[in-house]
Each structure stands twice: as C-alpha cells, then as structure tokens.
Amino acid sequence: MPIRTAKATWEGEIAKGKGTMALGSGAFEGKFSVGSRFESEPGTNPEELIGAAHAGCFSMAFSSILTKAGFKPKSITTDATVHIHKVGEGWKITKIELSTSADIPDLNESDFQKYAKQAKEGCPVSQALAVPEITLTAKLMQTASQ
Numbered sequence: 001m002p003i004r005t006a007k008a009t010w011e012g013e014i015a016k017g018k019g020t021m022a023l024g025s026g027a028f029e030g031k032f033s034v035g036s037r038f039e040s041e042p043g044t045n046p047e048e049l050i051g052a053a054h055a056g057c058f059s060m061a062f063s064s065i066l067t068k069a070g071f072k073p074k075s076i077t078t079d080a081t082v083h084i085h086k087v088g089e090g091w092k093i094t095k096i097e098l099s100t101s102a103d104i105p106d107l108n109e110s111d112f113q114k115y116a117k118q119a120k121e122g123c124p125v126s127q128a129l130a131v132p133e134i135t136l137t138a139k140l141m142q143t144a145s146q
Contacts, residue, residue, distance in 0.1 A: 051080035062119035
C-alpha cells in the first residue's frame with residue numbers, strides 16, 4: 001500500500017507567525033495562522049483538513065460496505081464538524097460530528113443506519129481519531145431505481 005505524506009512550515013512566533021500546509025501529492029497547499037485556526041481569518045487549519053480527510057474516508061468506507069452488501073450507491077455526501085476547545089494549558093479536539101446523506105436505491109432505513117455505523121467504526125480515519133467522540137447523523141435519500 002502507498003504511504004501518504006504532507007508537509008507544514010511555520011515561520012515566526014506563534015501570535016504573529018504564519019505557515020503553509022501542503023499535501024505530498026500536490027493537490028492542495030494552504031496558508032494558516034493563529035487567526036485562521038482560532039478565529040475567522042482567511043486560510044485553512046489542521047482541524048479543517050482532518051475534517052475533510054474524515055468525511056472523505058467515511059464516504060468511501062460507506063460505499064464499500066454498501067457495494068459488498070449488494071447495493072449500488074448513487075451518491076454519499078458527508079460533512080464533518082471538528083470541535084477544538086481549550087483544555088488546561090493547551091487545545092484538544094473534543095468531538096467530530098459526521099453528517100451524511102446518501103441516495104441508495106432499494107435500501108431500507110434500518111439497514112442504512114446499520115451500514116452507516118459500520119462505516120463510521122471501520123473507516124481508517126475514524127480508527128486513527130478514536131480519542132475524540134465521533135457522532136454520526138445519517139439520512140437516506142432515495143430516488144427511483146434504475
């Protein structure tokens with residue numbers, strides 16, 4: 001299996017410094033700062049990238065589980081909300097909320113929820129981030145079978 005890389009550079013003192021983060025594939029490079037991380041200034045932050053990774057991983061894991069169960073997912077859209085809070089002298093990711101909606105013909109609600117839970121627990125990013133609470137809200141949206 002391939003090994004994935006990423007790189008971050010920080011310049012200066014924490015309050016006035018700035019940084020860049022980049023994916024090893026070259027698909028993304030973004031600037032970050034204290035303001036983009038803990039306030040609403042433009043730029044990215046590590047938590048946003050963790051959220052994107054988690055949403056993508058979950059959606060793929062869910063599709064895999066559904067496909068193996070004999071379903072043909074049309075679409076799976078997942079949002080991730082990453083909560084970071086001051087804890088003691090530092091900061092901690094305390095919770096990640098996944099919210100997914102999917103169009104999967106011929107799947108009943110009970111099985112949909114069962115497979116969504118399996119995807120949340122089996123996704124490699126969920127496993128890597130097992131320390132914070134990870135919640136899931138799953139909504140089945142069906143269109144007619146083709």
